[in-house]
Amino acid sequence: MYQPITRLFSKQTLSMKHSFIREILKMTKGVAGMISFAGGLPSPDSFPKKQLARLFSEVVMEDGEDVLQYGASEGDKALKQAILKIETISALDEEQILITVGSTNGIYFFTRCFIDPGDIVISEAPGFPGSLAAMEACGARFVGVEMDEYGMLPERLKQTLKALFDKKQRVKFIYVIPEFQNPSGKTMNLKRRREIIEIAQQYDVPILEDQPYRELRYDGEKIPTLWELARTELKDPGRVTICKSFSKILGPGLRLGYTMGPPEVIMPMVMWAQKITVSPDCATQRVAARFIDRGYFAEQISTIINLYRPRRDAMIEALKANMPAGITWTMPEGGMFIWVTMDDKINTDRLLERAIESKVAFIPGSKFYSEGVSKRNELRLNFSYCDVDSIHEGIRRLAQLI
Secondary structure, three states: OOOOHHHHOOHHHHHOOOOHHHHHHHHHOOOOOOEEOOOOOOOHHHOOHHHHHHHHHHHHHHHHHHHOOOOOOOOOHHHHHHHHHHOOOOOOOHHHEEEEOOHHHHHHHHHHHHOOOOOEEEEEEOOOHHHHHHHHOOOOEEEEEEEEOOEEOHHHHHHHHHHHHHOOOOEEEEEEOOOOOOOOOOOOOHHHHHHHHHHHHHHOOOEEEEOOOOOOEOOOOOOOOHHHHHHOOOOOOOOEEEEEEOOOOOOHHHOOEEEEOOHHHHHHHHHHHHHHOOOOOHHHHHHHHHHHHOOHHHHHHHHHHHHHHHHHHHHHHHHHHHOOOOOEEOOOOEOOEEEEEOOOOOOHHHHHHHHHHOOEEOEEHHHHOOOOOOOOOEEEEEOOOOOHHHHHHHHHHHHHHO
16 A cells, blocks of 8 residues: 655654745746845846856866866865955965855855754844754754844843853854845944954854855945954954855856865865765856956956945835835845834734735745744845836835835
8 A cells, every 4th residue: 555755754854844935936936017025136137147158168168177077075276266365364275265055055064063953053033044944954943132233232142142051051153144134134343243252252152154245335344254353353263164155246056155264164064065065066166266366256246236236225215215104124234135124013924915916025024033933023125136116116016005
């Protein structure tokens, strides 16, 4: 007698849920007249298609015997050398760099190195569910720490760590997105970055710093990363590991990122890479190396900034012009997202159902909190994907519904 094969699935597989963000992207894609602020999608207008096409052809023709073969799990030497040109930090070398299949791949390997099932990761609340899902796949449990306009609140972090340590809970690391945070768009200021590192030192907990949007700064001064501060000013080079990505610069379809950290962390991450991905895409790595070596990198960032800054400004302008009184939003200095907070009476999960009918989409804020948190009056808007006219029309539709 036939029995469903699902009876043999692991407990973890049976308990997994679909990504809400991926599901809504699928639901809204290709719908005539739909204006979607839901995805964290770069604009296709930002992709350097001609340069990449030329470089892929060059790389395959000139380096094909090398790049079409199996590659090193830790990444291509040429790309590591190119990264050393754009990451101008003293005492950084190839042994401290791991090339990954997108930055989420690096987050997963880092988590694999630290987490046993039931161990705790402290994250920002709200936080990015894509990264948290990668950690959850390793058995992590999450404790969220509230944010203000400058990022994770130090006093709340201290209180949380003390309470967990008093209960003998195993806290393995702190996870933060300090620059133009996803979903809130907030940036952690310099004082706050120092405070977070000092608290991590006090409790001897590592920090995983996620920096996928760092290069996309439209206003304000560049701030040193936690990774830089720990290595230089605070003389603690093993405290912070940082994950970065080429997804927002070259295109997410290339699936290319890198992690920088102390060799004692990078080494076991490489061993996980050997088991899971074997190596990143060798041809793509070499193309990215040439892209940097030819001087295209800075030019490409400038192109993206000039494309996205007017879109961010258009969304803020549209929010000011259309939204009723009592609704607030963040004013991001860069990145791709604006976080909107409604009156407590407005449930953005229910609002989304009506918004889809009116052909405008967003992500309800509840999707960015851990289970058990019942905040339902917030939402995330993406401004990088739609053109200026669509942004104005989409915000007008949304404001009418509210």
